[in-house]
């Protein structure tokens with residue numbers, strides 16, 4: 001069954017939320033409403049062993065802000081490497097100092113992804129830029145996720161100009177998803193006009209920046225939904241593990257759709273061996289996007305966790 005599943009679905013990456021605590025407090029963030037949690041080191045090690053057993057090639061440590069656990073983050077990355085996994089992190093970059101950058105540079109093939117939350121006051125952005133410079137000084141070339149919201153559309157050229165001073169492998173423009181868990185999210189949603197403007201600006205920047213520029217902002221809400229409907233197999237899946245150590249279809253707003261314990265080897269295997277899990281991920285993601293974009297259709301996940309339990313394979 002494992003081999004058949006692996007043929008049909010490619011789990012390219014596992015993301016582990018080692019903490020939901022962050023040093024920043026973006027008002028739109030899903031973390032801004034929740035109880036603070038850290039995954040214990042032993043739990044993370046068990047999860048990594050399960051990931052390696054399933055031969056998922058890459059592991060990203062994220063949060064919250066994973067950099068609040070700098071020492072642990074290095075230990076996790078080293079352990080992941082020793083298991084043959086490619087480690088990495090999604091970080092806001094503000095806590096990266098010289099020592100941490102040096103230690104990251106010592107981990108082979110480490111994937112450093114820095115998110116720029118450009119709504120933050122200049123002091124936070126300056127800390128992010130300093131973090132990127134530390135990484136560069138030790139030869140680490142990060143990728144950038146630039147979160148696009150209604151509030152920073154007009155600053156896109158300036159932001160790109162600022163980050164262009166560094167060595168970067170790729171800059172991806174992501175769209176803000178109004179998942180409804182941050183306390184102040186509504187005013188950041190991209191309008192269609194915003195989306196068109198972003199695409200125009202990206203077009204004018206193409207070929208004029210020293211890195212790959214990728215625009216993952218959909219031009220219209222309908223386009224986002226259509227993309228999800230038309231996903232063809234083999235399906236690429238990212239496995240999400242939340243700060244309770246649970247497998248979820250995605251982080252935000254998925255508290256009601258927890259599938260099981262990622263740190264329990266038997267449960268991990270059982271969940272990943274069940275084809276319905278993947279169908280569930282797809283349906284849940286589709287429902288999530290429908291909910292996020294607001295209205296094209298009233299979507300709900302077609303397959304529930306209960307149903308998966310009832311239809312478990314023999």
Ligand code: SF4
Pocket residue numbers: 022023024025026029030031063064065092117
């Ligand atoms: S930096 Fe990221 S994790 Fe931290 S508060 Fe902002 S959006 Fe949330």
